[in-house]
Every structure is written in structure tokens, then in C-alpha cells.
Amino acid sequence: MKFQGCEQKNIHFCRQSRSLLMKYALFTCDTEFTPPWNIGTWRERDPWTFEVGIKEITSLLAKFGIRGTFFCEGTVAERYPSVVAEMAKDHLIGCHGYNHENYGGRPVHVWSESKPVFIEDKNEKRQLLIKAKKAIRKAIGKDPEVFVAPFDSIDITLLKILEELEFKVDCSYYNYSHGLPTLFFMPEGVNILELPLTVIYCNEMKYKNVIEAFTYDR
Numbered sequence: 557m558k559f560q561g562c563e564q565k566n567i568h569f570c571r572q573s574r575s576l577l578m579k580y581a582l583f584t585c586d587t588e589f590t591p592p593w594n595i596g597t598w599r600e601r602d603p604w605t606f607e608v609g610i611k612e613i614t615s616l617l618a619k620f621g622i623r624g625t626f627f628c629e630g631t632v633a634e635r636y637p638s639v640v641a642e643m644a645k646d647h648l649i650g651c652h653g654y655n656h657e658n659y660g661g662r663p664v665h666v667w668s669e670s671k672p673v674f675i676e677d678k679n680e681k682r683q684l685l686i687k688a689k690k691a692i693r694k695a696i697g698k699d700p701e702v703f704v705a706p707f708d709s710i711d712i713t714l715l716k717i718l719e720e721l722e723f724k725v726d727c728s729y730y731n732y733s734h735g736l737p738t739l740f741f742m743p744e745g746v747n748i749l750e751l752p753l754t755v756i757y758c759n760e761m762k763y764k765n766v767i768e769a770f771t772y773d774r
């Protein structure tokens with residue numbers, strides 16, 4: 557799929573996307589084990605998401621007739637295949653890496669004590685994403701074709717791996733316009749449609765408070 561567009565830096569923006577964005581909003585949800593904001597490693601995470609959280613959010617979406625995309629970790633599909641299969645009846649299942657590793661080209665700063673696992677080796681990135689794809693396919697009977705990178709950590713190397721693995725859409729380039737609608741585009745050099753996340757700015761402290769409230773006040 558190719559789009560006609562104007563060029564800004566190394567990105568081809570699609571002229572048509574602005575008018576489409578006036579009509580559509582896409583709901584997505586990263587579907588992962590609760591991150592250990594106050595403990596030492598991303599390898600030890602809380603399954604609360606799958607025992608309580610998912611049911612709450614899917615019931616709410618059903619109430620309003622909204623269908624969305626749930627980006628699942630491979631490890632989630634391995635441990636909770638029936639929950640993922642159930643979500644797949646009403647929603648699109650995407651991929652969010654295998655175990656929330658950082659696959660992008662730079663170490664990620666997070667505001668907690670936890671240390672993301674940074675994968676530098678290209679082949680290791682590929683193998684982890686193959687493992688994630690297989691786990692999701694086993695749960696839902698088909699390959700995921702949409703991807704969002706853990707920590708939104710993305711670069712051209714990762715996009716090329718995604719293309720090799722036949723992903724069609726990536727949503728990892730979140731916009732910096734803080735609440736303004738995001739335009740889709742084709743990153744140069746890969747045949748993948750980029751549908752960036754729209755983010756709303758809040759300062760680090762506020763965000764930390766939101767996370768703590770969500771994680772511990774339950």
C-alpha cells in the first residue's frame with residue numbers, strides 16, 4: 557500500500573489523512589501484565605490485568621458498542637490464551653512484543669525503579685517477535701498484523717523486522733502534539749502503514765500518581 561503525500565524530513569505524510577481523522581477515532585489498549593512501577597524488574601509482573609482489568613474494560617466497550625485493538629504481549633497469549641481468544645471475538649488482537657522488551661534503538665528512561673530489558677541484537681529482536689507472533693497465533697488462530705512497540709521505542713531497524721514478519725500496521729510513533737489528532741503516514745523505506753498514537757501531555761509526577769492509583773487503589 558502506498559500513499560501520495562508531501563515529504564517532511566524522512567516521513568511521507570498522507571494528504572488525505574486529515575479529512576479521515578475528522579471522521580474516525582481508533583481505540584487501542586496495550587494488553588500486558590501490570591508493570592512493577594515500584595519493584596526492580598519487568599520480569600516480575602502482576603497478573604491483575606487478566607484477572608480483573610480486561611473484563612472491566614471489555615464490558616465497558618461492549619456497553620457502548622465500541623470495538624478496538626488490543627495489543628497483547630506474547631507472554632500474555634501464552635499464559636491467558638482463553639482470555640485473548642475471548643477478546644478476539646469482538647476486537648482486533650495486535651502484538652506488543654514478547655515480554656515488554658525495549659526493541660528500539662535507544663535505552664528507555666522510565667520514571668520507576670524498574671529496568672526495561674533493552675534488546676540490541678537484531679536477530680534477538682526478530683526471534684522474540686517471532687515467538688510473540690506464534691503465541692498469539694496459537695491463542696486466536698491467526699497472525700497479528702498490527703504492532704505497537706513497548707515503551708513506544710521504535711526505529712527503522714525494528715520497522716524492517718516488522719515488515720519481514722508481515723506486519724501491516726505499526727502504531728509506535730506517538731505524536732508530540734499533545735492531544736491534537738494524529739495523521740497516518742508511510743515511513744520511508746518500509747511498506748508499513750504508521751498510525752501514530754495520539755497522546756495527551758501530563759507531567760511526570762501527575763502521570764506517576766495516576767499509575768499508582770490504578771495499580772494500588774483497587
Ligand SMILES: [Zn+2]
Binds near residue numbers: 652707
Ligand atoms: Zn506496554
